Amino acid sequence: MSEQQQPRIGIIGTGAIGGFYGLMLARAGFEVHFLLRSEYDAVSRNGLRVNSTEHGELLLPEVHAWQDAAQMPQCDWVLVGAKTTSNADLAPLINQVAAPDGKVVLLQNGFAVEEQLRPLLQQNLHLLGGLCFICVHRSAPGVIEHQAQGGVNLGYHSGPVSKEEGYVIAQQGAALFQLAGLASKAMQHLEEARWQKLVWNIPYNGLSVLLNSNTAELMANPSSRALIADLMTEVIAASTACGYPLPEQLVQGMLKVTEAMPAYLPSMHHDYSLQRPMELQAIYQAPLDAAQAAGCAMPKVSMLLQTLEYLSA
Ligand SMILES: NC(=O)C1=CN([C@@H]2O[C@H](COP(=O)(O)OP(=O)(O)OC[C@H]3O[C@@H](n4cnc5c(N)ncnc54)[C@H](OP(=O)(O)O)[C@@H]3O)[C@@H](O)[C@H]2O)C=CC1
Numbered sequence: 001m002s003e004q005q006q007p008r009i010g011i012i013g014t015g016a017i018g019g020f021y022g023l024m025l026a027r028a029g030f031e032v033h034f035l036l037r038s039e040y041d042a043v044s045r046n047g048l049r050v051n052s053t054e055h056g057e058l059l060l061p062e063v064h065a066w067q068d069a070a071q072m073p074q075c076d077w078v079l080v081g082a083k084t085t086s087n088a089d090l091a092p093l094i095n096q097v098a099a100p101d102g103k104v105v106l107l108q109n110g111f112a113v114e115e116q117l118r119p120l121l122q123q124n125l126h127l128l129g130g131l132c133f134i135c136v137h138r139s140a141p142g143v144i145e146h147q148a149q150g151g152v153n154l155g156y157h158s159g160p161v162s163k164e165e166g167y168v169i170a171q172q173g174a175a176l177f178q179l180a181g182l183a184s185k186a187m188q189h190l191e192e193a194r195w196q197k198l199v200w201n202i203p204y205n206g207l208s209v210l211l212n213s214n215t216a217e218l219m220a221n222p223s224s225r226a227l228i229a230d231l232m233t234e235v236i237a238a239s240t241a242c243g244y245p246l247p248e249q250l251v252q253g254m255l256k257v258t259e260a261m262p263a264y265l266p267s268m269h270h271d272y273s274l275q276r277p278m279e280l281q282a283i284y285q286a287p288l289d290a291a292q293a294a295g296c297a298m299p300k301v302s303m304l305l306q307t308l309e310y311l312s313a
Pocket residue numbers: 012013014015016017018035036037038039081082083084086089090107108109132133134135136137138267279
């Protein structure tokens with residue numbers, strides 16, 4: 001299918017993120033193909049459903065659902081909605097599904113996720129990062145609860161074109177999400193944006209697991225709130241040491257944004273409670289390694305990782 005007409009979109013990992021964005025793109029008229037694993041039967045039978053505080057109850061009754069990536073048609077855009085812990089296993093599937101010159105977008109949290117996947121991808125493929133600002137989780141097979149937000153920003157990482165052409169590709173990707181009614185923009189500096197998002201994910205993801213609490217509970221207690229601010233300050237210092245200066249005021253800004261959010265359990269909390277692997281490498285170890293290489297210690301982040309490793313052993 002020619003991309004001039006209508007790009008075909010593939011979703012690799014149809015969980016909360018893959019299901020939500022895939023459904024929104026399908027409702028906007030795109031041909032979207034979904035790779036599923038444990039929820040294949042339910043989604044083939046009942047379709048995909050999103051219960052959204054913003055968009056109401058959405059149903060995609062007829063889903064192009066696939067269990068085997070080898071059977072999927074080649075896609076111009078491949079959106080990876082699996083957890084980062086699956087990336088190495090998924091690389092051969094991504095290579096299969098992506099059209100020659102395809103665009104692969106990692107809709108994932110964490111740091112250096114593109115660097116880890118890049119060597120496993122075919123050289124002709126474009127690789128982008130997609131930062132999702134959204135609160136979604138699965139409540140049943142094929143059913144996604146959308147609590148708040150919904151934006152997604154794209155940054156070009158690597159591929160067979162110049163940086164400038166890569167930015168144009170990121171703009172084309174953002175345009176797809178905009179057509180689906182979602183806030184989306186292209187970013188010039190993917191790595192800096194990943195650090196900035198970690199200022200939120202590093203404290204809240206891990207502490208929600210360790211203290212078995214949602215964001216509202218974590219914000220209401222003076223001790224956990226102070227710890228969140230300390231962790232954020234460490235991430236800002238690390239980002240700055242790595243060459244991406246972030247303003248100190250980001251701490252107060254993010255605390256304020258979180259207070260305005262509904263009580264929210266980050267995806268790591270769901271992973272821990274359902275005994276799935278937690279994204280410790282991408283969200284903690286990779287930024288810790290980068291900070292250490294830049295001569296910056298993150299003692300509280302390091303301790304948080306050690307406690308999470310204890311829990312996941
Ligand atoms: N949830 C949120 O609000 C946000 C999440 N993020 C980030 O988005 C990413 C995705 O998170 P989220 O959507 O919550 O995760 P989910 O656990 O809801 O979804 C992951 C999906 O990937 C599927 N998957 C994993 N491996 C395979 C495989 N080999 N073949 C087919 N399917 C596979 C899983 O299938 P199965 O059901 O069989 O395990 C599941 O459907 C993470 O990096 C997260 O940090 C970012 C911002 C917000």
